[in-house]
Amino acid sequence: RLEQQYPNSNTGDSVTMQPLLDAVVGEDLPQQLVVLLSAVGIVLLIACANVANLLLARAAERQKEVAVRAAMGASRWRLIRQLLTESLMLALAGGVLGLILATWATDTLVSSAPTNIPRLQDTRIDFWVLAFTLGASVFTGLFFGIFPALQLSRTDLQETLKEGGRGGSAGVQRHRVRSALVIGEVAISLVLLVGAGLMLKSLVNVLRADGGIDPRGVLTANFTLPDAKYADPSGTPQQGPAAGAKRRQFILQLVEKLKTIPGVESAGFKLPLLGGWQTAFIVEGRPIPQPGQFPSTDIGRVTPDALRAMGVRMIRGRHFTDQDNENSPLVCIIDDTMASAVFPNEDPIGKRISLGGLPRPGQPQEWFTVVGIVGHVKNYGVDQPSRVELYMPAAQRPAGGGTIILRAAGGNPASLGPALREAIKSVDADVPLFAVRSMDEIIGETNSSRQFSVVLLGGFAALALILAMIGIYGVMAYSVEQRSHEIGIRMALGAKREDIFRLVIGHGMRLVIFGVVLGLAGAFAASRGMQKLLFQVRPTDTVTYAAIPVLLALVALAACYVPARRATKVDPMQALRYE
Numbered sequence: 001r002l003e004q005q006y007p008n009s010n011t012g013d014s015v016t017m018q019p020l021l022d023a024v025v026g027e028d029l030p031q032q033l034v035v036l037l038s039a040v041g042i043v044l045l046i047a048c049a050n051v052a053n054l055l056l057a058r059a060a061e062r063q064k065e066v067a068v069r070a071a072m073g074a075s076r077w078r079l080i081r082q083l084l085t086e087s088l089m090l091a092l093a094g095g096v097l098g099l100i101l102a103t104w105a106t107d108t109l110v111s112s113a114p115t116n117i118p119r120l121q122d123t124r125i126d127f128w129v130l131a132f133t134l135g136a137s138v139f140t141g142l143f144f145g146i147f148p149a150l151q152l153s154r155t156d157l158q159e160t161l162k163e164g165g166r167g168g169s170a171g172v173q174r175h176r177v178r179s180a181l182v183i184g185e186v187a188i189s190l191v192l193l194v195g196a197g198l199m200l201k202s203l204v205n206v207l208r209a210d211g212g213i214d215p216r217g218v219l220t221a222n223f224t225l226p227d228a229k230y231a232d233p234s235g236t237p238q239q240g241p242a243a244g245a246k247r248r249q250f251i252l253q254l255v256e257k258l259k260t261i262p263g264v265e266s267a268g269f270k271l272p273l274l275g276g277w278q279t280a281f282i283v284e285g286r287p288i289p290q291p292g293q294f295p296s297t298d299i300g301r302v303t304p305d306a307l308r309a310m311g312v313r314m315i316r317g318r319h320f321t322d323q324d325n326e327n328s329p330l331v332c333i334i335d336d337t338m339a340s341a342v343f344p345n346e347d348p349i350g351k352r353i354s355l356g357g358l359p360r361p362g363q364p365q366e367w368f369t370v371v372g373i374v375g376h377v378k379n380y381g382v383d384q385p386s387r388v389e390l391y392m393p394a395a396q397r398p399a400g401g402g403t404i405i406l407r408a409a410g411g412n413p414a415s416l417g418p419a420l421r422e423a424i425k426s427v428d429a430d431v432p433l434f435a436v437r438s439m440d441e442i443i444g445e446t447n448s449s450r451q452f453s454v455v456l457l458g459g460f461a462a463l464a465l466i467l468a469m470i471g472i473y474g475v476m477a478y479s480v481e482q483r484s485h486e487i488g489i490r491m492a493l494g495a496k497r498e499d500i501f502r503l504v505i506g507h508g509m510r511l512v513i514f515g516v517v518l519g520l521a522g523a524f525a526a527s528r529g530m531q532k533l534l535f536q537v538r539p540t541d542t543v544t545y546a547a548i549p550v551l552l553a554l555v556a557l558a559a560c561y562v563p564a565r566r567a568t569k570v571d572p573m574q575a576l577r578y579e
Contacts, residue, residue, distance in 0.1 A: 011293075035199075042191065042460070044140065046189060049181045051090070084149050087144070088142060095136070178475050182512075183511050185515065186514075186516060189519070190519025190549065193548045194523035195457065196457045198530060199458075202533070205536040209383075210382070218309065222433070223431050224431070224432060244397075248398040251303065252303075253427050257427055258423055261423060264416065265309075265409040267404070268304070268308070268404075269403065270300055270303075270394075270405060271401070272403065279355050279357075281357070298387045298389040299389070301392055309407040318372050325396065333373070334389070342388075354366060354367050368390075381447070476564070480504060487570045488570055490503075501564045505564045508556065512553060516549045519549075524540065
């Protein structure tokens with residue numbers, strides 16, 4: 001409403017409102033949780049597919065038992081009910097064991113996780129987790145137990161009760177179902193592995209990306225000057241270049257003291273350390289923008305050696321010096337993104353910029369002369385958008401606190417901690433020093449949430465791969481056992497052990513190939529939804545889509561190897577003996 005009432009001054013000024021929960025947890029976390037929950041679902045599906053395969057194999061062994069029960073009067077519904085009860089009890093037992101493991105795993109997860117993940121410390125096993133676990137256990141027990149129960153309840157009494165009867169048609173159908181389950185396991189495992197591969201490659205890109213600073217060997221620490229002790233008599237210590245004398249003097253004395261610490265290569269002060277306050281600006285000699293159309297920049301206050309200590313690259317011009325103080329003309333340094341955006345076809349050095357837009361009536365216009373151009377710093381993370389930035393000398397705009405930056409000559413910033421504390425005490429023992437940590441730690445915190453998600457997703461992907469390998473091995477081992485009669489005939493008719501080996505391997509790898517084809521299609525569709533979580537990686541990254549199927553194929557080949565070797569050792573005489 002103010003914008004509508006006062007268009008000359010308020011155009012472009014607005015308020016953005018959002019729920020507090022959204023502001024706390026951020027924009028990316030919900031999508032990360034969806035990806036992790038999807039990974040959990042995939043692992044659960046693979047595990048249940050393995051259980052269904054085991055139940056189908058067990059059903060083949062229990063055909064005679066079920067046939068006897070049916071012959072003695074058990075109805076089909078009663079048989080199904082009995083088999084589903086067994087499946088349900090198996091699932092509930094797994095759910096109880098899962099809860100026991102989850103109790104331990106949750107505590108371990110929370111204690112080892114980064115502290116900056118919103119509300120992770122509140123994670124606990126409560127009523128809703130118990131209810132979800134119970135529901136998931138019941139659902140999986142019934143859903144993956146129904147087909148084996150239906151198959152087993154259809155047993156042909158006459159054929160099954162015959163000595164040596166094999167129930168051929170039912171066996172073929174069960175074999176097809178087991179093969180379909182293996183194909184499904186491979187497909188959904190591939191989807192999860194591709195997602196984990198894309199996230200891992202994205203994390204590697206984030207860690208390798210140039211954020212504009214060199215964090216190696218840099219120690220930082222925050223301090224705050226007490227207002228009552230460091231305020232000017234006017235009570236406005238930050239108004240104008242001549243104000244803030246006490247604060248200016250403290251910062252200058254502290255920086256000079258820090259430079260004398262043994263092992264310090266360079267020392268400085270910056271406010272704030274990463275990021276800055278955003279303010280409008282105008283360029284001298286250019287038309288005044290319309291209200292709401294003023295360009296803006298982040299601003300930071302630094303001492304002469306602060307940018308050197310951070311490892312910010314100087315492109316053109318000069319750094320600040322001790323002569324850039326309250327008695328000299330106002331100067332500034334801009335980053336290269338501001339130089340290219342504001343001065344695309346001209347030399348920025350020597351140009352003048354006024355901050356804050358138009359001054360209030362009765363106040364003079366202050367102009368900062370550009371004396372240098374430095375590299376752009378990705379203040380909010382290399383994978384996050386950032387704004388152009390302008391730096392001004394702390395001596396011309398003193399502050400009541402900020403961050404000390406020390407670069408260690410030997411590359412070990414932790415060794416400078418005690419000397420740093422002594423230095424600030426020697427200047428003023430009443431000034432508190434806090435948040436003493438290396439720049440590597442600060443940079444690491446910006447990536448910790450992504451690293452945590454990648455570790456979890458990678459763990460789920462590895463678990464899915466192991467479960468898929470177990471499933472393939474189980475199906476192939478059971479297939480070899482069921483086909484021992486056929487294998488004996490083949491060997492009796494002259495088939496060599498190499499032929500039998502290739503036969504079994506070929507059967508298993510055909511299932512894997514079908515699963516890989518389906519999985520690639522599923523991964524292509526699923527990875528589209530991960531676009532916002534990826535950094536410098538396309539959802540259709542060629543390397544990932546080529547490497548993951550090869551990895552999966554090698555794992556599947558290893559799973560098929562043992563059953564194939566066992567098949568080559570079948571004794572034809574033993575296999576052909578009448579059962």
